[in-house]
Amino acid sequence: MSSLPALLLVDDDEEIRGQMKWALAGDYHVLEASDRPTALAQVKQAMPGLMLLDLGLPPDVEGASEGLAILRGALQINPLTKIIIITGNSDRSKAIAAIQSGAYDFIEKPVQLDVVKVVLQRAQYLANLERENRTLSQQAGQSEFEGLVGSCEPMQAVFHVIRRVAPSDVPVLITGENGTGKELVARAIHRQSQRKDAAFVAINCSAIPDTLIESELFGHEKGAFTGAAQQRKGRIEHAQGGTLFLDEIGDIPLPLQVKLLRFLQDHEIQRLGGKDSIVVDTRVIAATNVDLQSAIRGGRFREDLYYRLCVVTIPVPPLGERQADIPLLARAFLLRCVDEQKKSIAGFTSEAMAALIDHPWPGNVRELENRVKRAVVMAEGRYITPSHLELSSAGGMEGEAVTLRGQRENREKDVVRLAMEKTNGNISRAAAELGISRPTLYQLLDRYGLKKPKQEG
Ligand SMILES: Nc1ncnc2c1ncn2[C@@H]1O[C@H](COP(=O)(O)OP(=O)(O)OP(=O)(O)O)[C@@H](O)[C@H]1O
Ligand SMILES: [Mg+2]
Structure with missing residues (x-):
């Protein structure tokens, strides 16, 4: 078999086919057809990546119906075929119909061979690009880990840490700019852990007003404050047996940081207005896009809480670094x-x-x-x-x-x-x-x- 890319010429004019073949045979493995059955049989058999197609073929030499039928038939067999239409220069509407049906491009008669060559070359280039794209998507299958796509070295390092820390219960602190994938990393840790069948409970500390965040986290008893008409479990309790994800931990108010620290030490909480201690077994993962060290220096974050949370720290690199x-x-x-x-x-x-x-x-x-x-x-x-x-x-x-x-x-x-x-x-x-x-x-x-x-x- 020829190593040149296959090109199918479909034209009922033998002389034109001869000329084209003469001009193109050095760069392509040229196949020929003069009617629909032969053309489609060639497409099935040889799967040419490129086709030059004259729209006006018998029995509809003046119209385009036969050419368009070949176009559709060929794309049905191999949707990746790049089909270039040859039309008369007064046939703009036919060319548009062909492009709408999936033709790659059109060339007007009288055909200039150097134009044909450039168009074919470009089509071949795009075909290669499609192949590369397909290879890329296959690679994507291999370099995806728990929904995280990444094959570069820094992301492989992140995957490695996730695999290592997931089975344990140590707290993890995930740092990184906005939109780098911190939440996905947290979810990946949860799914790789023994806790994967229990809940993953996320709370965004910056999205909840300071006045509500305590009850949101710890829950409350009936009558604990005005408006507390029912007893309500907090997110920590909802994460029983599973993972609690404290997103934007840097925004948690200072008084609450003390309470959170106590929970991390004792694994016990009290609901607001409650007297009983409730034991909660949950793994804590926190994330932040601010520099907690400088928040500590600025007195906005407690150092002791920081050291509890950052037993393992996973910095997620910004996209510009990958x-x-x-x-x-x-x-x-x-x-x-x-x-x-x-x-x-x-x-x-x-x-x-x-x-x-x-x-x-x-x-x-x-x-x-x-x-x-x-x-x-x-x-x-x-x-x-x-x-x-x-x-x-x-x-x-x-x-x-x-x-x-x-x-x-x-x-x-x-x-x-x-x-x-x-x-x-x-x-x-x-x-x-x-x-x-x-x-x-x-x-x-x-x-x-x-x-x-x-x-x-
Ligand atoms: N490596 C990745 N592979 C695939 N999708 C990703 C990856 N990283 C991030 N995403 C997607 O980008 C979006 C942002 O990710 P995510 O919410 O995890 O970021 P974040 O760091 O928590 O952002 P923020 O700080 O703004 O909360 C999500 O839709 C997520 O699915
Ligand atoms: Mg996030």
Whole structure:
């Protein structure tokens, strides 16, 4: 079998097929078909990644019905096939119909072979990208631990500590900026522990007014204060046998810190207005996004409570320190959203991925998750672009083109730019790389306002 990528040519005109085959056989393993049954049989048999398809085929030479039927049939067999439509230049509506049915691109007659080559090259590039995306998502399966995605060294270290501390009952303090995944880490510890079948009870100490937090944590007896019409168990009691997660522990009022410390020492509580001591067996995990050391120095946090809580400390690194995980995380969120919203998005363009990696992410993983979610809502095509993410493209590619032609030109420009970058601006090598003549490359550089090297190397 040929190691070249397979390309299926579907055209009823033998002469055109001959010309195309002659021009493309050096780069592709070219297959041919002149009608629907042959074309679909070839798709089934050889699974070509690329197809050039003339829409006007017998019995509907003037219309597009036969071509569109091949298009749909082929995508049903292999949804990843990149199908490029060949249309007459007055057939804009047919081209649009084809794109709506899932064609990758269209080329107008009379066909210019260098345009065909660039479009095919770009399609092949995207096909590779899809394959990489799939590999990434498979890797995501391996580098996911209890809902935490991460394969970089700092996250692997976090997973390692979680596994080590989970079986014991020691308190754990999780530190890190907003949105880094502290709550997920707490839940992972719980799920890896013997307590996993009992409750995981979370309380966000910063979200509850100071006046209510005591009764929220410790519960109260009937009549303990005005409005306490019923006896009520607190969150600590609800976590009996399980795990209590004290989120934003730095915001807990000082008087309550004393009471909490006593509970951590004795494993006993008294409800507000109650006299009996209740023994509670729960594991305590706390989280904070403030520097507790400086809160101690500022007199806002008790040192003795701090030392009780921080027997094991897990610092969760900000997303900016684990750039290598951004593609994995983005991909995981994409899959999740695509599933929820029933959209058929194949992945991120390379520009979008580059923009994601370059963004500083002050809101950390939560911000990344929200961006991807919004992009999935906004996206119409098969790929998420920098503009869907509302991030400027790292490569400086302009905003999205609205027209089909504009979209194609964007891709063309991109391929040309990549070739120039790859060859360090060497026109001869870039032209060879693109499979076009040097004059054509000069024209393309002009058309897209790309920099021309001063001297040819
Ligand atoms: N490593 C990760 N893998 C997958 N999803 C993650 C990861 N880290 C965080 N998330 C997701 O990001 C969001 C924020 O995570 P989480 O609530 O755990 O962060 P946090 O540190 O507790 O944030 P805050 O300080 O704002 O409360 C959640 O939707 C969570 O599912
Ligand atoms: Mg949190």
